[in-house]
Every structure is written in structure tokens, then in C-alpha cells.
Amino acid sequence: MEWQALLSLALTVGALVVLITTRIAAHMVMMGVLVILLITGVLDASEGFAGFSNTGMITVAAMFVVAAGVHGSGAIDLLVHHLLRQPKTVRGAQFRIALPVAILSAFLNNTPVVATMIPAIRSWSKRIDVAPSKLMIPLSYAAILGGTLTLIGTSTNLVVSGQYEALTGETGFSIFSITAVGLPVAIVGMLFMFAIFPRLLPDRRDKAMFGNLREFTLEVAVATDGPLVGQTVAEAGLRDLKRIYLVEIERAGVIVPAVDSGEPLQAGDRLVFAGDTEAVSDLLRIKGIVPSTNGQEPTLAQEHRERRLVEAVISPHSNCINQTIRDSQFRERYGAVVLAVARNGERVAGNLGNTKLKPGDTLLLEARPAFVSRQRYNKEFLLVNDLGTESPRHQRAWLAWGILFAIIVAAATGLTSMLNAALAGAAAMILTGCCSAHQAQKSLDPTVLLTIAASFALGTALYKTGVAQMIAELAVGLSGGHPWLILLLVYLAVSILTESITNNAAAILMLPIVLEMTEKANLNPEPYVFAIMMAASASFATPLGYQTNLMVYGPGGYKFTDFLRVGLPMNAVVGLTTVAVLALGWPLTR
Numbered sequence: 001m002e003w004q005a006l007l008s009l010a011l012t013v014g015a016l017v018v019l020i021t022t023r024i025a026a027h028m029v030m031m032g033v034l035v036i037l038l039i040t041g042v043l044d045a046s047e048g049f050a051g052f053s054n055t056g057m058i059t060v061a062a063m064f065v066v067a068a069g070v071h072g073s074g075a076i077d078l079l080v081h082h083l084l085r086q087p088k089t090v091r092g093a094q095f096r097i098a099l100p101v102a103i104l105s106a107f108l109n110n111t112p113v114v115a116t117m118i119p120a121i122r123s124w125s126k127r128i129d130v131a132p133s134k135l136m137i138p139l140s141y142a143a144i145l146g147g148t149l150t151l152i153g154t155s156t157n158l159v160v161s162g163q164y165e166a167l168t169g170e171t172g173f174s175i176f177s178i179t180a181v182g183l184p185v186a187i188v189g190m191l192f193m194f195a196i197f198p199r200l201l202p203d204r205r206d207k208a209m210f211g212n213l214r215e216f217t218l219e220v221a222v223a224t225d226g227p228l229v230g231q232t233v234a235e236a237g238l239r240d241l242k243r244i245y246l247v248e249i250e251r252a253g254v255i256v257p258a259v260d261s262g263e264p265l266q267a268g269d270r271l272v273f274a275g276d277t278e279a280v281s282d283l284l285r286i287k288g289i290v291p292s293t294n295g296q297e298p299t300l301a302q303e304h305r306e307r308r309l310v311e312a313v314i315s316p317h318s319n320c321i322n323q324t325i326r327d328s329q330f331r332e333r334y335g336a337v338v339l340a341v342a343r344n345g346e347r348v349a350g351n352l353g354n355t356k357l358k359p360g361d362t363l364l365l366e367a368r369p370a371f372v373s374r375q376r377y378n379k380e381f382l383l384v385n386d387l388g389t390e391s392p393r394h395q396r397a398w399l400a401w402g403i404l405f406a407i408i409v410a411a412a413t414g415l416t417s418m419l420n421a422a423l424a425g426a427a428a429m430i431l432t433g434c435c436s437a438h439q440a441q442k443s444l445d446p447t448v449l450l451t452i453a454a455s456f457a458l459g460t461a462l463y464k465t466g467v468a469q470m471i472a473e474l475a476v477g478l479s480g481g482h483p484w485l486i487l488l489l490v491y492l493a494v495s496i497l498t499e500s501i502t503n504n505a506a507a508i509l510m511l512p513i514v515l516e517m518t519e520k521a522n523l524n525p526e527p528y529v530f531a532i533m534m535a536a537s538a539s540f541a542t543p544l545g546y547q548t549n550l551m552v553y554g555p556g557g558y559k560f561t562d563f564l565r566v567g568l569p570m571n572a573v574v575g576l577t578t579v580a581v582l583a584l585g586w587p588l589t590r
Helices: 003-021 026-039 055-072 075-083 090-105 110-128 136-147 155-168 179-200 277-284 330-334 370-375 397-412 418-431 437-443 446-465 467-479 483-500 503-520 525-537 547-553 560-585
Strands: 217-222 244-251 254-256 270-275 289-291 308-314 336-343 362-367 381-386
Touching: 003 026, 003 446, 003 467, 026 446, 055 075, 055 110, 055 155, 055 397, 055 418, 055 437, 055 446, 075 090, 075 110, 075 397, 090 110, 090 136, 090 179, 110 136, 110 547, 136 179, 136 547, 136 560, 155 446, 155 503, 155 525, 179 525, 179 560, 217 277, 244 277, 244 336, 270 277, 270 336, 277 289, 308 547, 330 336, 381 547, 397 418, 418 437, 446 467, 446 503, 467 483, 467 503, 483 503, 483 525, 483 560, 503 525, 525 560, 547 560
Parallel strands: none
Antiparallel strands: 217 270, 217 289, 244 254, 244 270, 308 362, 308 381, 336 362
């Protein structure tokens, strides 16, 4: 084995170890690998940067904009309003969610689909008296299954098709190529879900994470004739309190949200603090602070146009992970104040400022109205749910549906390529006002796109240096050349990698190896490529395995074990069904 092959193998193993054992973002790891491959000469510039011009990757970017148009126009809300209605059982409620979500996710990026559905389902669950914990995991799983129905259902399908075309010179797959395997798998998966999940999922309707504002906020007032009048928040010693921190000030009916340290205090100001409510005694020891005499509902429970209450789920890529709220300078960084943190379905009590943030934590934030529009597409939060009462605008909802339908028809009938259809659809969404240019720009997830583009380089290096061929020969030898056993090994390998690293990176790294395996064993590559696509999407067992799982983790009030209880059998059912459908429906040998 030459040094180029050894280096490529070492980089592959090293990248996997770093991604699995550290929190370094996938796009940073893969870009680092790309730089090393270029500097050492294993790849030239055209090979290294080929992923940035790959048709699959560009199609993914265009479909992000299309999804932003459908989401921004309120088209999904329109569908939800007409389909949810009034089911009589938990199973019926799950069915009403799963069917439209699966269909939507077949043609749209499932992240905005799930983000739109979460607040709708939470309010709907109260109306039909079903616990959100019975509905949120089915929402995520339906989105995952729906993504396997078409080539544009997930970014993974598109990039695998693009890399397959680049490596083999063959024509890429059509939009409905994968439907023949994805549809029976989705049907079996959802039937299993409807049969088992109503019993296995917990009922936590009585454990509202942020149900009572009085549990985690306290209010005091500035004495009219006290020494604090005229002093700033910092001068009054209210900024560096240990167990609590100042959230907002109510002044003559007007709210000052996310209070700055230089804000001067006035007589009669009503101060709202968040954190350990038992610290009220420490607060009242400060000369000039008196108990609030307002006996009405808490200030935060009253609607004010100056601020919003927002729920946000921390993504695995957030800069705040493993930092305390105080050390992360959350207020300064985001212009918002953390009122409470929920983890594993329960609010974290005690000293809020010293709470270390973790992926999947749900934060209740108080922010200015601009925060919602500024952070809605920020990738540090997988979900930003505005708890305000503003109604979505549906003026262009039907137009957005029409554009999406035109994309599907144009690609399915061969009128134009999937790439051209997606680009035309993205342009139409912007030009017709279904989404603004700013929304379109924000919808482009740079971390996903960089991970995809850089992963192509490592896949190309494995293919070019002969590492893929070596691994393929080893795998074929271990399987005894049995086509069905190779198919099972491919599915298991991609599934394990997907639970450990990103699904796009797992699929891109495995594709050159699988193509070599099929070449050595004289197998038909198509079912094995479909196995990669299916396994890269079918991640059910943990909340961190797939982004929609993480999005419903907090709003559903789940514990980690809830996902293991329903996700492990779901993984098994979907995996066995996939392998069976591919083995029976496709010729495995040439």
C-alpha cells in the first residue's frame, strides 16, 4: 500500500474518531481533511473542490430555498388546518399527523416541515386532550420515513445520486427511483408505529416544562424614596447576583426587555428576575429593593409588544454547548435572556446562571421582537418557536404549492433535470415573494453544504488511492460473496455510521467502497446504493441521531430512554424491511 493510500485511510479513521468522540463540528473536520489532502498532493485542486460543483450538492441548496418558500408562505399551516381536525383516539391523532408529514417530507427538507408542525401540534394536542409526548416522536419518525420516498426527500439522497454519477459516469437517479423501496418501507414503518407507539410512548401531559412562570421567576420593586433611584443596573449591584439575574423591567406599563447593564432605575420600577426563586430573601436585603405590591398575574404572563417569549432547542452545533449561561454571555450574544431550561422533559431547577447547556436542551427565552426574525434560521437553534399570537400570512400559500408541484412534474416527466427544476423553483419562490431574498439566504445551511462538499474529497481519495478497493475485497471475502449478506452488511455499516456522524458524511464515505464491492463481486450496484440512502435516513434510536428527533426532544417532554424504547425496534423493523424489499425486488447480481 502506497503512502497516499495509508494517509487516506488514516484521515478517514481519524475523522471518524474526532466526529464520534468530540464536539468539533462535522464541517470543520471534513474541511480540515480536505486541506490535508490538497497540501499533500493526494488530490489536485479540481478533484478536491469537485464536491462544491457537484450537481447533487447544488440541488440540495436550491431545495433549501424551495422549502423556505413553502414554509415562509404559510403553505404548511394551510395544510395542517385542513387535515388535523378532531380525532377520537391517540392512534387516530398519530395517523392524522403522520400521513401529511410523510407526504410533505417526500418533497421538502423535513426540518422546516417539523418546525412548522411542532407549535401547531402542541396547541392541537390541548384541544383534543392528547399528551404532546404521544405525538412528537411520531411527527419526527413520519418526517424521516417520508424523506425516503423520493430523491429530493432528503439531502442525502441527492448527494448520493450526484456522487454516483460522478464516480461511475452513469446517469443519476430520477426523482421517483427510490420510491419503489421507500414506499413499502414507509408503510410498514408507520403501521408498526400506529400499532405499538400508543402504548410505548409516555403520557406526560401534566408535566409542562414551563407551565407556571411563578416557579422560576420572581418580582420585586424599586423603592420610591430609596437609594437605587437614578443608579444603573450595574451600579445597583443587580448584574452580578449569583443565583438569579435580571430579565426585564416593567415601568409604567411599558416593558424594557433584555435589560442592559447601563439602564438607569426609576422609582416604582417592577423588576423581574429569573433563576432560583429561593434567592428572593437575598434580593430583599439590598437597600432600596422592596417586595412587589402588584398582586396581579406575573408580568411575563401579560402580553406586551416590546417583547416575545420564545422556546428554542439547542442544536449540536451551538457555540454555547458545555458553557454555563453566565459564561456564554447569552444576553450579549443573542439579545435574549434565558428564563428557564428544560432537559429530559423536566425544568432544570436551582442556579440558572451556572447551568451548563447541552444539545437538545429547550430554553424559554425573553427577547425583543426582532430576535425571532433574526434567529429563525440561525443554525445554533434547531427550532425557534415564537410563543406570540401573530397569525401567519397565507396570501401566497397556494402559489408556493403550485411552484413545488411544477418542480416535481418537470423533474418526473424528464422535461428538465432535477438540478434545473430545483434552481428554477428556487428563483420562482423569491421572485413571486413566497420568501424574501433574506429568507432564502438564511435557509442555506452552510454547515450542511460544507460538510457535503468536503466529504466528497475524502470519498474521492478513498476511491483514487485504492483504499475503497482494499476494504471492498475484505468485505466481499468476509461475506463469502453472498449478495444478500453484502446487502445486509452495507445497511448495517451505514446505519452505525449515521448514528455516530452525520448522515451525509456516512453515505458519501461508504458509496465508493460499496461501488468497489459490487464491482468485485459482479453485483448490480443499484440496490446497494439504495441501501445506503435508506440506512443514512433511518435513524430513530437516539434524539441526537437525526435533527428532527432533536427538535421534538424538548417539546415532547421526552427522556433519552423514550427514544431507545421505541427507536431501537423501529430501527430493526425499517432495516429488515429495507433489506427484504431490495433483495426480493431487485436482481442483486448483474
